Amino acid sequence: MTSHTETTPIILVPGHWLGAWAWDEVVEHLAATGYRASALTLPGLDPADQDRAKRILTDQVAALDTAVRACGAPVTLVAHSGANGPVTTLLDRSPELVERVVWVDSGPASDGLAFAPDFPEDLAGLPLPDFDALGEQASLAGLSEATLDRFRERAVAEPAGVLREPVRLGNDARYEVPTTFVCCSLPSAQVRELATAGHPMFAEVPRFADARYVDLATGHWPMWSRPRELAEIIAAKAGARPAR
Structure with missing residues (x-):
């Protein structure tokens, strides 16, 4: 007998400079195995x-809220890198809409955090840096020259207003949402150590009641370097159930 179990909607949110296209390979792998991913x-x-x-940032949170509500059911949110601002804010405002949040080489933002609060007022946005400079900030491991060329060609400058606006949080119910950390450029053991030590970038990590850690050894953009493995982790840890 064939079962028609409904799948949990999965929404993937890219980090800085990226659009939905950055997740194409991961969405393809998830869809091929019956998951509802966008x-x-x-x-x-x-x-x-x-x-x-x-x-x-407020515009981004509003758009994310609209996308989540349009699914008609609690979703699994997947946040890469700089998507942590809007995703954390949505989690704070409407935790009941999120079944699980999966942080991909990322983590929850703290109240009052802005990515670049002192970003120059005379600049409209932050273009993708040259790869030598970018590689000093985030690992490019596993990315081919063709992938880097596509990254450069399709990257969009991150708006200054997004960079300057601080995250505003006030609902501790967000800590009750099940959470998975996919650790790529930093192994999970190091993430745990930094969180325990109170490192500002990981200050929120220990406060989540149900936190799981998965290591995926690669660079900061695993959706390109290891898309199949990342899709498998998301499917396994997100609580989704494939249709049969």
Whole structure:
């Protein structure tokens, strides 16, 4: 007998400079095994948006909220890197809409955190840095020259308003949402050590009641370097159930 079990919706949110396209291979792998997965281009990252430079973090949170509610059921949110601002804010405002959050080489933001609060007022956005400089900030391990070329070609400058606006949080219920940390450029043991030591970038990690850790040894962009393995982790840890 064939079972038609409903799958948990999975929404994948890319980090800085990226649109939904960054998740194409992961979405393909998830869809091939029956999972309901879609990726989101946050406001300010759509090159067709003529006003994209004016977008702020509040706009991104609103768009994410709309996408989550449109699913009609609690979702698994997958956040890569700089997506932690809007995803943490959504988690704070509406924890009942999230079944699990999966942080991909990322983690929850703290109240009052802004990515670049002192970003120059005369600049509209932050373009993708050259790869030598970027590689000093985040590991490029596993990325081919072709992948780097695509990254450069499709990257969109991160709007200044997104970089400057601080995250505002106040609902401790977010800590009750089951959480998975996919650790790539830093192994899980080091993440735990930094969290225990109170490192500001990991200060929120110990406060989540149900936190799981998965190591995926690669660089900061595993959706390109190891997309199949990342899709398998998301499917296994997100609580989704494939249709049969």
